[in-house]
Amino acid sequence: MVKKNQDNLINQFLKDFAKDPDFKFVSKFQNKFPQAEIYLVGGKVRDILLQRKSYDYDFVIRKVKATELEKFLSKEGSVNFVGKSFGVFKFVPKKFSLNEEIDIALPRTEHSFNTGGYRDFDIQTDPDLPLRKDLSRRDFTINAMALNIKSGELIDPFDGQKDLKNKTIKTVGKPQKRFGEDYSRMMRAIRFSVQLYFKIDQLTYIAIQKMAPKIKEIPAERITEEFNKIIMSPNAEFGLQLLQKSGLLKNIIPELEKGVGVAQNKSHIYTVFTHSVKALGFAAQRNYSLNVRLSALFHDIAKPQVKKGEGPDSTFYNHDIVGAKIVRKILKRLKYPNEVVDKVTHLVRHHMFFYSLGTITDAAVRRLLARIGKKNIEEAIQLRISDRLGMGRPKAKPYKLMELEKRLHEVQLDPISVKCLKVNGDDIIKLLKIKPGPKIGLLLNALLAEVLEDPKKNKKTYLQKRLKELDKLSDSELKKLAPQLEKYEEQRKKEYFSKVKWVE
Numbered sequence: 001m002v003k004k005n006q007d008n009l010i011n012q013f014l015k016d017f018a019k020d021p022d023f024k025f026v027s028k029f030q031n032k033f034p035q036a037e038i039y040l041v042g043g044k045v046r047d048i049l050l051q052r053k054s055y056d057y058d059f060v061i062r063k064v065k066a067t068e069l070e071k072f073l074s075k076e077g078s079v080n081f082v083g084k085s086f087g088v089f090k091f092v093p094k095k096f097s098l099n100e101e102i103d104i105a106l107p108r109t110e111h112s113f114n115t116g117g118y119r120d121f122d123i124q125t126d127p128d129l130p131l132r133k134d135l136s137r138r139d140f141t142i143n144a145m146a147l148n149i150k151s152g153e154l155i156d157p158f159d160g161q162k163d164l165k166n167k168t169i170k171t172v173g174k175p176q177k178r179f180g181e182d183y184s185r186m187m188r189a190i191r192f193s194v195q196l197y198f199k200i201d202q203l204t205y206i207a208i209q210k211m212a213p214k215i216k217e218i219p220a221e222r223i224t225e226e227f228n229k230i231i232m233s234p235n236a237e238f239g240l241q242l243l244q245k246s247g248l249l250k251n252i253i254p255e256l257e258k259g260v261g262v263a264q265n266k267s268h269i270y271t272v273f274t275h276s277v278k279a280l281g282f283a284a285q286r287n288y289s290l291n292v293r294l295s296a297l298f299h300d301i302a303k304p305q306v307k308k309g310e311g312p313d314s315t316f317y318n319h320d321i322v323g324a325k326i327v328r329k330i331l332k333r334l335k336y337p338n339e340v341v342d343k344v345t346h347l348v349r350h351h352m353f354f355y356s357l358g359t360i361t362d363a364a365v366r367r368l369l370a371r372i373g374k375k376n377i378e379e380a381i382q383l384r385i386s387d388r389l390g391m392g393r394p395k396a397k398p399y400k401l402m403e404l405e406k407r408l409h410e411v412q413l414d415p416i417s418v419k420c421l422k423v424n425g426d427d428i429i430k431l432l433k434i435k436p437g438p439k440i441g442l443l444l445n446a447l448l449a450e451v452l453e454d455p456k457k458n459k460k461t462y463l464q465k466r467l468k469e470l471d472k473l474s475d476s477e478l479k480k481l482a483p484q485l486e487k488y489e490e491q492r493k494k495e496y497f498s499k500v501k502w503v504e
Contacts, residue, residue, distance in 0.1 A: 022098060035064075037061070038060075038148070039061070041060050046160070055100050060107055069104070077091055077096065078092045080101065087108040088104070107128075108123055108124060139172065141172055142160045144157070169192050175207035176211065183218050184223070187215065190239060208248065213247075215251050231290070232284075256276070257273075258304040259273035261273070262303065264303070265314045276298070277297070277390075282390055286382070291343045296387065299383065320349055320350070347376065350376075351380070353384075365410075366411050381503040416448075416452070416492065423467070438475070446482065
């Protein structure tokens, strides 16, 4: 990285930081404790140098006791003591505009118990600890830099700038030792490679391959947190390929690994695994939701299990039904929230919906709508689009799918009828003291015509008054007042579809 450009980036950041009302507490702290050294550390420093937007503010403060730091922060905002045992205060300043908490810590050393468990360390804090020692416990070189807020000095004892320039993910120190301290760092290496479009250093990657089975010892929540960040990246397809090649995937989601090398039939040019990963990739390109991305990745997960025969005529009957059951088990095992489990399972179960626009009736479309669910239409079509593109089909959304989407919306519109009136046949019988008969229908249609022209007239008092006047007309005269429903239906559809959010 050219030093002049680096200095410019740092200087610009420090100018903006000094003016930022969210961080007024920093200048107050400097005034109260002039001996203090305040360092911005980790991901934010990396992202300043990469000119990458982020809100990952972590600070290390030297030369101030923990009790004094805690007392000051408590006056300046709310302090979460969850990280206190790890030497970290989770801090939110008063009138803070960001959604993230700020981590503020004293310099600390971590003695690992070498179990690989997340946060399985003996933590020792020391306000006088040299900053290099604090940085030496961090995971990757690009995350082991610090910026002195007062002087603007960049502290980089492990050549993080060099690895930024070379676009390389490399551990601080020996990879096996670093991963042995916390096995989740193997997933983090993949995640940073995917998010930053960096390569993983060879020795770091070899260590991941050797230690991949250890990832099973990490709590499911930690695995899922990193997995979500990988698949929510625009580079998600590469992320899944890297998880598979590194050996991590078969230890996290072995059901997905079973699709590797499994050929499909004449409808597909890719193996099951490649197709699934490509479907995820297209969902990521289109910035679809987590639910759709998970569904795209898992929609064919049962194919290796249900496959019958080989070659172009092989079949995968009921892979949607079996797949939904497998997906539910996977998501439960990975501790996903129930709403995600239910939605993704439902989308996988119904991703094979069939439609033939030449023959499908409105009743059939309504049945399809009932199966998919009104609230799931958009994501179901997004999944179908991802599936098609993942098969190598040139058109993401062919005419048939566009027409089906239109009809799914159309059948949700209740037909225009006298049911929308504020009066009904019983009201007319009581009001006009007449017997049930064809005239009631004629009167209701005459009222409907007026209300369609002026919806404000759909009030019971007005309609009752108007009924007394219409009652004086003959049946033939009332028939002439009936509305031309086709005209109003067409107008209503135009208004409705102008507001519909179409799936892209």
